Amino acid sequence: MTTTLSTPRTSHPVMPAAVTPNPRPFRLLRHSLALAKRSLIKTARTPEALIDVTLQPVLFLIIFVYVFGGAVAGSTHDYLQFLLPGILAQTIATGCIAIGVNLNTDLAKGIFDRFRSLPVPRSAPLLGAVLGDIVRYVIVTLSTLAIGYVMGFRITTDPLSAVAGCALAVLFALCLSWLPVYVSMKVRTPGAVQGLMFALIMPLSFASNVFVGTSTLPGWMQGFVDVNPLTHLVGAVRGLFLGSPLGNHVWWTLAWCAGFVVVFMPLALRAYRKKV
Amino acid sequence: MTAELVIEAEGLVKHFGSTKALQGVDLAVPRGTVLGVLGPNGAGKTTAVRILSTLLTPDAGHARISGFDVVRDAERVRQVIGLTGQYASVDEDLTGRQNLELFGTLLDLGRAGARRRAAELLEWFDLTDAAGRQAKTYSGGMRRRLDLAASLVGSPDVIFLDEPTTGLDPAKREDMWDVVRSLVTAGSTVLLTTQYLEEADALADEITVIDHGRVIAHDTPEGLKRVVGGQTLSVRPADPAQLPLTAAILAEVSAGAEADEIRKGMLAVPVADDTAMTEAVARLAAAGVAVTELALHLPSLDEVFFTLTGRTASDDDTTTTTTTTIKEEVAA
Known part of the structure; x- marks a missing residue:
C-alpha cells in the first residue's frame, strides 16, 4: 500500500519556540574564532593529519644530520646546530600546504554552502581555517625542538630570544598560508593544490641557507637565495636561537609576512567570493 | 488575493x-x-x-x-x-x-x-x-x-x-x-x-x-x-477467478472509467478522491472478494510530465514540437 501509516515520532513532538539572534560587535573576530574552533576539533579528531608536522621534521633531522652531517660540517653535532632552524623553517613552509588541500576538499562539500547561506562575514570561514592552523605550527615548532634536544641541539641564547624565534616561525606560517589558501580556490582538486605547492616550496627550501651555508652556492643562485623568504626566516631563527649575526633577517622576514598577507589574502577572499 | x-x-x-x-x-x-x-x-x-x-x-x-x-x-x-x-x-x-x-x-x-x-x-x-x-x-x-x-x-x-x-x-x-x-x-x-x-x-x-x-x-x-489525472486505485483479488467481479465493482466506484488489468491479476481504475478507496473496500467485502493488495496512487513524476509535455521526465529534448503544442493546450 502506498498510503502508509505514519510511524509516530519517538521524541516529544513539540517544536521549540523561535529564538531571536542578538547581534553584537566584533562579528568577524567572533565568527572567525568559532570557525577556528571547528578546525581545531577536526584536527583533534584526525591526529594522523598531523604527520606532516610531527614525523617529517624528525625524519629530516635524523637523515640529514647523520647522513650529511659529517660531510657538510665535519661533525654531526655542529651540523645539527646549523640545520635545526632550517628544518624548522622548511617544515613550517611545507606544513602550510595542508590548509590548501583541506580547504579544497571542504569547498566541494555542502558545509561551505551552509556558511555562505548564513549571515556570516564572507571572510570568516577562511580566516577561521587559517587561525585554526596555529596549533599545527606550534606543534611543528615544539616537535622539531624536542627531537633536536634529544639529538643534542642546544639553544645558546636566552629564553626570550628562543620564544621570539618560535613566534616568528609561527607568524611566518600564518602569513604564508594565504598562498595555499588562494591556490586552493583556483585549482580543481586537492591533489593539484599539493602538487603545485610542493613545486613552489621545494625550490624555496633547497635554494636557501636551510641545508648549507650560502657561500658555497654558485653566484647566479645566490641572487635568488638572498631574496628567498625562507633564507631570511632561517637567518632570523638561527640568530635568535644561536646568537649568529641577525643582520636584517628579522625585518626581511616581517616584510615577507606582510607581503604574503597583502597580496594573497585579498586574492584568496576575492576568489572565495566568486567561487560557485 | x-x-x-x-x-x-x-x-x-x-x-x-x-x-x-x-x-x-x-x-x-x-x-x-x-x-x-x-x-x-x-x-x-x-x-x-x-x-x-x-x-x-x-x-x-x-x-x-x-x-x-x-x-x-x-x-x-x-x-x-x-x-x-x-x-x-x-x-x-x-x-x-x-x-x-x-x-x-x-x-x-x-x-x-x-x-x-x-x-x-x-x-x-x-x-x-x-x-x-x-x-x-x-x-x-x-x-x-x-x-x-x-x-x-x-x-x-x-x-x-x-x-x-x-x-x-x-x-x-x-x-x-x-x-x-x-x-x-x-x-x-x-x-x-x-x-x-x-x-x-x-x-x-x-x-x-x-x-x-x-x-x-x-x-x-x-x-x-x-490536469494530469487524479489518483489510481489498484486492487489484486486473492482469487484470479474473481477478476471480472472485481472489475465490475471498481467500475462503479471509479470516475467513470473501466478497470484495466495493469499487471497480471492486478486491476487499476482512476478515481476522483480518497473516499473511493473506502467505498471499494466496503463493496468488495460485501461481495465476498478477498484482496491481497489494495493501493491508492498519485501519478508518478513521469506520468505528470507525460501529460504536461508529451514525453517522460527522463527523455531528452527530442520531441520539442509535440511538447510545445501540448503545453499550449494545458495553458489554454
Whole structure:
C-alpha cells in the first residue's frame, strides 16, 4: 500500500519556540574564532593529519644530520646546530600546504554552502581555517625542538630570544598560508593544490641557507637565495636561537609576512567570493 | 488575493557555459504557505534554490525574499532564510551537537543561547542520543534531520528545502513531512523542491512544475491533479477467478472509467478522491472478494510530465514540437 501509516515520532513532538539572534560587535573576530574552533576539533579528531608536522621534521633531522652531517660540517653535532632552524623553517613552509588541500576538499562539500547561506562575514570561514592552523605550527615548532634536544641541539641564547624565534616561525606560517589558501580556490582538486605547492616550496627550501651555508652556492643562485623568504626566516631563527649575526633577517622576514598577507589574502577572499 | 509575497522571483536566468539551467523562471510564495517546486533531475530546481538563498547570482531576472533583493541585500536575506540542501551540509567530522552549536554561534545566539538551541533542536529531531557522535556515523535519515535542524537554528522565516526526502524510506519521509507541517503552522514560509507529486500534494499549497529551466505549469495540487489525472486505485483479488467481479465493482466506484488489468491479476481504475478507496473496500467485502493488495496512487513524476509535455521526465529534448503544442493546450 502506498498510503502508509505514519510511524509516530519517538521524541516529544513539540517544536521549540523561535529564538531571536542578538547581534553584537566584533562579528568577524567572533565568527572567525568559532570557525577556528571547528578546525581545531577536526584536527583533534584526525591526529594522523598531523604527520606532516610531527614525523617529517624528525625524519629530516635524523637523515640529514647523520647522513650529511659529517660531510657538510665535519661533525654531526655542529651540523645539527646549523640545520635545526632550517628544518624548522622548511617544515613550517611545507606544513602550510595542508590548509590548501583541506580547504579544497571542504569547498566541494555542502558545509561551505551552509556558511555562505548564513549571515556570516564572507571572510570568516577562511580566516577561521587559517587561525585554526596555529596549533599545527606550534606543534611543528615544539616537535622539531624536542627531537633536536634529544639529538643534542642546544639553544645558546636566552629564553626570550628562543620564544621570539618560535613566534616568528609561527607568524611566518600564518602569513604564508594565504598562498595555499588562494591556490586552493583556483585549482580543481586537492591533489593539484599539493602538487603545485610542493613545486613552489621545494625550490624555496633547497635554494636557501636551510641545508648549507650560502657561500658555497654558485653566484647566479645566490641572487635568488638572498631574496628567498625562507633564507631570511632561517637567518632570523638561527640568530635568535644561536646568537649568529641577525643582520636584517628579522625585518626581511616581517616584510615577507606582510607581503604574503597583502597580496594573497585579498586574492584568496576575492576568489572565495566568486567561487560557485 | 493580495497576500504578502515572501518569495518572489521574476524571469530568473542562469547559464553554466552552454547549459541553460534556468531560462526565465517566475516563482511566488505568499507568507505562511508552502510552494512545491516539482521537476526531474536537471530541471533547474537546485539552481533556483541556490539563487534564492544567495549562493548564486542570476544572469538575468531578480528575486526578493521578504522584500530584500537576493543580490543587493544578500546579507539581509541570509538573516531570514534557512537552507537545507539536497546533500547534507553539516560538518561530518563534528558531532551533531557541535554542528548545531557552531551554527548558533555564527547566528549570534551567544554561547549559552547556542547551546540551549542545539539541545532543543536535537530533542525535537530525536537526535539527543546521537548528539555526541560525529555526523559521519549517522544514518541517512539522521543526517537529513541534522541538516534540517541546522537550517532551523536561527528560527528562519523562510525555509528552502531542496529535495528533503530523496532517498528516505516512506516512514522517514512522513516524519519529515510532519516537521514541515509544524514549521508552517508556526508561521514559516517554505519552498520545497521534490521529484514526487505525492510529496508536493501532501505539503504544498501551490505547485510549480519546472522542466529544462522553464515553468511548465503552476497550480494548486487539486488543479494540477485535474490536469494530469487524479489518483489510481489498484486492487489484486486473492482469487484470479474473481477478476471480472472485481472489475465490475471498481467500475462503479471509479470516475467513470473501466478497470484495466495493469499487471497480471492486478486491476487499476482512476478515481476522483480518497473516499473511493473506502467505498471499494466496503463493496468488495460485501461481495465476498478477498484482496491481497489494495493501493491508492498519485501519478508518478513521469506520468505528470507525460501529460504536461508529451514525453517522460527522463527523455531528452527530442520531441520539442509535440511538447510545445501540448503545453499550449494545458495553458489554454
